[in-house]
Amino acid sequence: MKLYSYYRSTASYRVRIALNLKGLAYEYQGVRGLRKGEPDFTRHYHALNPQGLVPLLVDGDVPLSQSLAIIEYLDELHPEPPLLPREPAARAHVRGIALYIACDIHPLNIMRVRKYLTQPLGHSQEEKMEWYRHWAVTGFEALERMLVGSPHRGKCCHGDTPTLADLCLVPQVYNAERFKLPLDAYPTLKRIHDHCLTLPAFIAAQPHLQPDVSEYAPNEEY
Amino acid sequence: MKLYSYYRSTASYRVRIALNLKGLAYEYQGVRGLRKGEPDFTRHYHALNPQGLVPLLVDGDVPLSQSLAIIEYLDELHPEPPLLPREPAARAHVRGIALYIACDIHPLNIMRVRKYLTQPLGHSQEEKMEWYRHWAVTGFEALERMLVGSPHRGKCCHGDTPTLADLCLVPQVYNAERFKLPLDAYPTLKRIHDHCLTLPAFIAAQPHLQPDVSEYAPNEEY
Numbered sequence: 001m002k003l004y005s006y007y008r009s010t011a012s013y014r015v016r017i018a019l020n021l022k023g024l025a026y027e028y029q030g031v032r033g034l035r036k037g038e039p040d041f042t043r044h045y046h047a048l049n050p051q052g053l054v055p056l057l058v059d060g061d062v063p064l065s066q067s068l069a070i071i072e073y074l075d076e077l078h079p080e081p082p083l084l085p086r087e088p089a090a091r092a093h094v095r096g097i098a099l100y101i102a103c104d105i106h107p108l109n110i111m112r113v114r115k116y117l118t119q120p121l122g123h124s125q126e127e128k129m130e131w132y133r134h135w136a137v138t139g140f141e142a143l144e145r146m147l148v149g150s151p152h153r154g155k156c157c158h159g160d161t162p163t164l165a166d167l168c169l170v171p172q173v174y175n176a177e178r179f180k181l182p183l184d185a186y187p188t189l190k191r192i193h194d195h196c197l198t199l200p201a202f203i204a205a206q207p208h209l210q211p212d213v214s215e216y217a218p219n220e221e222y
Numbered sequence: 223m224k225l226y227s228y229y230r231s232t233a234s235y236r237v238r239i240a241l242n243l244k245g246l247a248y249e250y251q252g253v254r255g256l257r258k259g260e261p262d263f264t265r266h267y268h269a270l271n272p273q274g275l276v277p278l279l280v281d282g283d284v285p286l287s288q289s290l291a292i293i294e295y296l297d298e299l300h301p302e303p304p305l306l307p308r309e310p311a312a313r314a315h316v317r318g319i320a321l322y323i324a325c326d327i328h329p330l331n332i333m334r335v336r337k338y339l340t341q342p343l344g345h346s347q348e349e350k351m352e353w354y355r356h357w358a359v360t361g362f363e364a365l366e367r368m369l370v371g372s373p374h375r376g377k378c379c380h381g382d383t384p385t386l387a388d389l390c391l392v393p394q395v396y397n398a399e400r401f402k403l404p405l406d407a408y409p410t411l412k413r414i415h416d417h418c419l420t421l422p423a424f425i426a427a428q429p430h431l432q433p434d435v436s437e438y439a440p441n442e443e444y
Contacts, residue, residue, distance in 0.1 A: 066317065068317070069314045073317075096287045127343070
């Protein structure tokens with residue numbers, strides 16, 4: 001399998017954790033050529049993935065887009081350890097947390113949106129950060145309430161072993177730390193995040209350990 | 223089952239189609255009280271759904287949030303007719319289309335984001351519409367390419383019967399029409415949309431047929 005990834009992409013980070021938890025070897029392919037607009041790489045990548053986003057997992061000759069679709073695919077083909085509970089309402093609860101992060105926090109704060117706020121909309125760096133904070137705080141406050149109120153919460157979002165929810169939560173907290181969002185108001189999120197980052201599969205998936213880190217300047221923003 | 227819904231919410235629309243396809247009866251509960259900031263309703267709703275978004279399906283005493291999590295739940299408990307194909311790569315393909323709409327088109331153009339662009343960001347109605355068009359066009363162009371390139375496309379996104387992908391596509395096209403986005407460049411999307419809207423489950427789920435339409439002025443925008 002080959003994973004097209006960008007080290008700081010939180011959606012790519014989710015899939016890296018899943019691959020590690022399942023013990024699946026994969027080839028890491030950075031997408032620096034896409035960022036730089038290299039015509040050959042861009043053409044090749046858009047043919048594989050018309051969405052033009054990362055991550056993309058190519059399994060054999062089948063390209064699979066969208067991180068949550070990829071993770072469900074891996075979970076169906078490689079059921080151990082399971083990334084969803086067995087009972088339908090519990091599965092819906094876990095998917096509900098994952099999708100809240102994936103649909104209602106993440107998309108508002110990704111690179112292409114931050115770029116659009118600067119150009120063409122002409123917002124300052126400070127206004128862009130206020131936008132970031134607004135959606136992150138709205139999302140994290142709701143997530144904290146959801147998790148505090150859940151009788152199923154354990155060391156992880158649901159029980160004591162990682163599920164799809166944790167695979168979304170940990171990268172989102174990484175992203176918040178990257179953008180210097182104070183996390184004191186979200187002790188439950190932070191505790192789950194810190195626990196997950198004691199697990200080898202999460203540790204190895206962290207952005208700063210990916211092979212394409214060195215291709216980017218430390219503060220390079222895309 | 224009780225569905226908390228807002229007639230024009232495309233995420234609610236997805237769930238209404240799923241309930242209809244499965245032949246499941248449900249009680250429709252509009253959320254006008256939430257929009258109006260009625261304290262009792264808002265408190266009640268936030269206790270059920272800390273995210274504060276629609277839709278929410280309450281099955282027995284279990285509240286389920288996030289439209290795609292709800293639809294997967296319904297599909298697991300009521301497998302006929304199936305809303306996902308059987309084979310893992312095909313399931314991933316269908317989920318990839320659905321998630322592209324749910325994560326990369328829809329969240330950028332929902333009411334709370336449109337409102338934020340007006341206040342506090344101070345953008346004009348025209349700038350807000352340009353924002354809408356930018357993300358909708360980017361998304362629809364990619365979707366059209368994905369569907370044109372798919373060997374599995376039939377009358378619907380995948381084969382000849384509706385899947386999760388169609389349940390996301392049809393509401394997104396409705397939303398585009400509502401905001402007067404020209405659709406000539408997306409004949410494949412339009413053809414699938416038009417086919418689905420010949421099916422009773424889709425017809426009955428349409429926004430203008432929901433019980434809470436009459437609670438809103440025709441051009442009332444939230």
